[in-house]
Amino acid sequence: QAQLVESGGGVVQPGRSLRLSCVASGFTFSSFGMYWVRQAPGKGLEWLAVVSLDGTNKYYADSVKGRFTISRDNSRDTLLLQMNSVRVEDTAVYYCAKDRHNDAFDIWGQGTMVTVSS
Amino acid sequence: QSALTQPASVSGSPGQSITISCTGTSSDVGGYDYVAWYQQHPGKAPKLIIYRVSERPSGLSDRFSGSKSGNTASLTISGLQADDEAHYYCSSYTSSSTWVFGGGTELTVL
Numbered sequence: 090q091a092q093l094v095e096s097g098g099g100v101v102q103p104g105r106s107l108r109l110s111c112v113a114s115g116f117t118f119s120s121f122g123m124y125w126v127r128q129a130p131g132k133g134l135e136w137l138a139v140v141s142l143d144g145t146n147k148y149y150a151d152s153v154k155g156r157f158t159i160s161r162d163n164s165r166d167t168l169l170l171q172m173n174s175v176r177v178e179d180t181a182v183y184y185c186a187k188d189r190h191n192d193a194f195d196i197w198g199q200g201t202m203v204t205v206s207s
Numbered sequence: 208q209s210a211l212t213q214p215a216s217v218s219g220s221p222g223q224s225i226t227i228s229c230t231g232t233s234s235d236v237g238g239y240d241y242v243a244w245y246q247q248h249p250g251k252a253p254k255l256i257i258y259r260v261s262e263r264p265s266g267l268s269d270r271f272s273g274s275k276s277g278n279t280a281s282l283t284i285s286g287l288q289a290d291d292e293a294h295y296y297c298s299s300y301t302s303s304s305t306w307v308f309g310g311g312t313e314l315t316v317l
Binding site: 195 | 300
């Protein structure tokens with residue numbers, strides 16, 4: 090069945106960079122848009138970014154625009170999130186999610202925890 | 208990109224029905240039928256339970272239903288069960304080609 094597995098989380102100092110990965114299996118990765126969503130400890134879900142199925146169109150939440158970059162490698166069924174200039178408030182569980190048909194996020198990974206701390 | 212407005216908490220007894228509201232604007236909820244609802248149990252990833260306002264994923268119980276009127280969407284859970292106790296989040300597509308979530312609602316089954 091369709092599955093997403095995130096990796097790359099950890100502890101990072103403010104101002105540094107981190108790259109998250111999300112490997113897809115069980116579906117044709119190149120046929121679907123993909124998303125990143127995060128959840129700070131004890132807080133709600135926050136949508137971060139979307140990339141179109143071919144990687145050409147990308148949109149970001151204001152909170153990460155200019156600092157985070159979403160991309161994908163369809164040859165490796167992998168979604169990426171490059172996080173630059175991280176801030177303490179970026180501390181969260183980061184989820185990747187698959188687009189259903191431009192209308193919802195139907196498959197979610199288990200999440201990877203990012204902690205920004207000095 | 209302001210979050211959609213949901214009640215912080217709702218509660219109900221087993222067998223009863225509850226409704227969770229999700230209020231946005233004409234630039235998101237009111238402007239598109241791309242409203243979805245997600246259920247999240249503690250420590251778990253969210254799970255899609257409603258898409259396109261009122262559609263249910265294959266295999267999901269018909270105890271879950273969705274609707275929309277103007278800028279407000281609603282999720283109704285009928286025949287409450289203990290396992291329904293979770294957080295529920297709405298989401299909507301926006302006129303900026305982005306997505307926005309609601310703040311989340313904690314459902315307690317008494």
